[in-house]
Amino acid sequence: EDQVTQSPEALRLQEGESSSLNCSYTVSGLRGLFWYRQDPGKGPEFLFTLYSAGEEKEKERLKATLTKKESFLHITAPKPEDSATYLCAVQARQRAQKLVFGQGTRLTINP
Amino acid sequence: EPEVTQTPSHQVTQMGQEVILRCVPISNHLYFYWYRQILGQKVEFLVSFYNNEISEKSEIFDDQFSVERPDGSNFTLKIRSTKLEDSAMYFCASSDTLTGLHNEQFFGPGTRLTVL
Numbered sequence: 001e002d003q004v005t006q007s008p009e010a011l012r013l014q015e016g017e018s019s020s021l022n023c024s025y026t027v028s029g030l031r032g033l034f035w036y037r038q039d040p041g042k043g044p045e046f047l048f049t050l051y052s053a054g055e056e057k058e059k060e061r062l063k064a065t066l067t068k069k070e071s072f073l074h075i076t077a078p079k080p081e082d083s084a085t086y087l088c089a090v091q092a093r094q095r096a097q098k099l100v101f102g103q104g105t106r107l108t109i110n111p
Numbered sequence: 112e113p114e115v116t117q118t119p120s121h122q123v124t125q126m127g128q129e130v131i132l133r134c135v136p137i138s139n140h141l142y143f144y145w146y147r148q149i150l151g152q153k154v155e156f157l158v159s160f161y162n163n164e165i166s167e168k169s170e171i172f173d174d175q176f177s178v179e180r181p182d183g184s185n186f187t188l189k190i191r192s193t194k195l196e197d198s199a200m201y202f203c204a205s206s207d208t209l210t211g212l213h214n215e216q217f218f219g220p221g222t223r224l225t226v227l
Binding site for chain 1: 115142144146152153154155156159161166167169200202214215216217218219220221223
């Protein structure tokens with residue numbers, strides 16, 4: 001069964017304090033790993049797709065990396081507006097439509 | 112920028128009643144999905160839809176659930192006889208491909224369903 005585990009569950013940082021969020025996964029043949037941002041009461045907002053180990057994607061203060069077992073979302077010099085829940089999801093080759101989500105990391109950036 | 116829209120934003124219903132949740136996917140997308148998120152829990156896949164038929168569904172998507180694309184723009188989720196445990200946020204999503212480098216799914220803002 002495909003599984004995604006994210007850590008930590010919650011993370012509180014000061015503005016400008018860089019850190020990383022972890023997403024560990026087990027999937028029978030990875031088609032893609034996806035990062036989303038979710039604000040309270042809203043739908044997931046797409047950030048990145050990673051397809052193969054060693055791949056990296058960047059967007060503003062965020063950088064996502066991928067290995068064969070996990071992905072990291074690195075946040076550099078975060079601002080209060082980066083506060084949100086960050087979701088990781090995997091898509092398996094055999095079940096190409098379904099995204100399997102982790103429980104998310106709730107990130108709070110204090111000014 | 113194109114986006115997925117959903118109506119209503121909040122639906123309150125009595126147990127046993129039928130509800131229909133509506134979605135307008137991004138206009139050139141071909142693949143449509145429903146997910147749900149019970150408060151404090153993970154986002155869970157319900158069903159995917161392509162070429163006017165269900166292409167994949169989860170164990171959650173039992174006979175009480177159905178999906179339809181009644182016209183060229185809307186995509187609906189019907190729950191025939193709601194239960195208390197159906198209370199959740201329901202998200203519609205769409206994608207323009209299934210494979211390749213652009214198969215990301217874009218989500219709508221969600222419909223909060225409350226079953227009393």
